[in-house]
Amino acid sequence: MSRIEIVEKNVLKVYQKENPSIHYILENDKKKKLREKNLKNLIFENLKFPKKMFEKANLIDIGAGTGDTAIFFNNWGADCTLMEMNKYALDRAKKIFKKISKKNTRNKFINASIFKKNLKKKYDIVTSIGVIHHTASPKIALKKISKLVRNDGYLILGVATDEGFFQRNLQRYIISLFTKLDNYEEVEKIAFKLFKENILRANKFGGRSIKAIVFDTYINPQIKGLSFFDIVRTLGKNFSYHSSAPKVNLFSNFDSPLSYKSDYFYKLKNLTNVSGLLMASNSENHLIKFKNLNKKLKNINDVHSKIIKLFSNFNQNSKINLVNFNKDIKKLNKLIKNYNILDDIFLENKKYNQELSNLSLLLNGKLNIHKFSKFIKNCKVLFKKSSGLGNNYYVFKKN
C-alpha cells in the first residue's frame, strides 16, 4: 500500500465512524438556514464571488462529504458533480439532492478518491472545502484538482494552514499525553475537560455536532496544512489569485489597478506572512487591534491631512504657505520616526508568547491533567475563542 492509500484508509475509518460534515440540513430547517447564511457570507461577501457565477455553471465538488455544501451551489443554479471517497457520506448526499436540489439541474455522484480518478472533463467551477489537508499529499491533491478547472474557470478552495492549526495541534499533543488519539471515548472525555469552550463555540457557530467536531479536530489522523505560498506555487502561472478569507495580504498594492500584478504578495512575502502570525495567535481581535491602531494614527493623519490640504485644488491664483508646509513636514517626520506600526499589529503578541512559554514549562514538568485544565482556563489568548483558524479560503482563476 502506498503512503497515500494508508492515509486514505485511516482517514476513511474515522469518517465512517463519525461523519465530519453533517449539518442536519434535512432534519432541521434552522440549521439549513444557518448553513446557507454562513456559505453566502463566505462566498458572496468575503470571497467576492457573486451568486450569478453559479447560475448554469458546471461545478465539481471534490471531497463533497454529505453534500451539505454542494447542495447550496446547486440551489444557486449549478449542475453539480460530487466526488467523495466515503460511500456512506455520498449516500446521504444523494438523499439530500433528491429532496432539495434545484429543478432542471443535472447532478452526478462519483464514489472515488481524487488520487485514483482521472476525469477528462473540465469544469467552470471546481470546489474543495476542508479536504486536501486530510490527505498524505495536499500538494499532489491540489495539482490534480487544479487540472479540472477550465480556462477562465474558477477554483474555490478551503484548506487548513499549519499556522492556523497550530493551537489545535498543541491541543492534540496535550490530549495525546493522557490517552492514545485513536481511543475515541477517552479523547472525547479529555478534549471536553480541557477544551470545552472551543468545542461548544464551534458547535454553536458552525452547526456541527459536538461529536463531529471532536472527531474532525482531535481524532482525525491526518491534518497537514498547506501555506498560501505552497498553494500559489503548486497552482503555477496559469492561475491568478482572486481573493481570500481571511485575507492573506495585510498590505495592499496601491498602484493603479490597471497596471499592478496580482503577485505583489510575493514581493511582500514577509509582510504577507504576518497574517500567518495572526492566524496562529488569535484570528478574532482585528477590531480591537485596529481600533488601537486607529487612535495611534490620529496625529499622523491630522498632520498629513494638513499638508495635503495646503495643495488642494492648486491653481495659478493659489498661495502656498511654505512656512507651514515646512513645519508640518518636520512634525510628520518626527511622528513617524517615533512610531512603529508593527507594535500595534500584534496587540496580544506579548501575552500570547508569555502563555506559550508557560505552556512549555508545564509540558516539561510532571504531567497532571488538573494542572493543564487550570492553566488552560487561566489563559487569555492561548486556547481561547476558536483557538486559531480552521480553514483559510481562497478563490483562484485559471487564465
Ligand SMILES: C[S@@+](CC[C@H](N)C(=O)[O-])C[C@H]1O[C@@H](n2cnc3c(N)ncnc32)[C@H](O)[C@@H]1O
Ligand atoms: C472535513 S470533510 C469536508 C466535507 C465537505 N467538503 C464539506 O465542506 O462539508 C472532508 C471530506 O473529504 C473526503 N476526502 C478525504 N480524502 C479524500 C480523497 N482522497 N478523495 C476524495 N475525498 C476525500 C472525506 O471523506 C470527507 O468527506
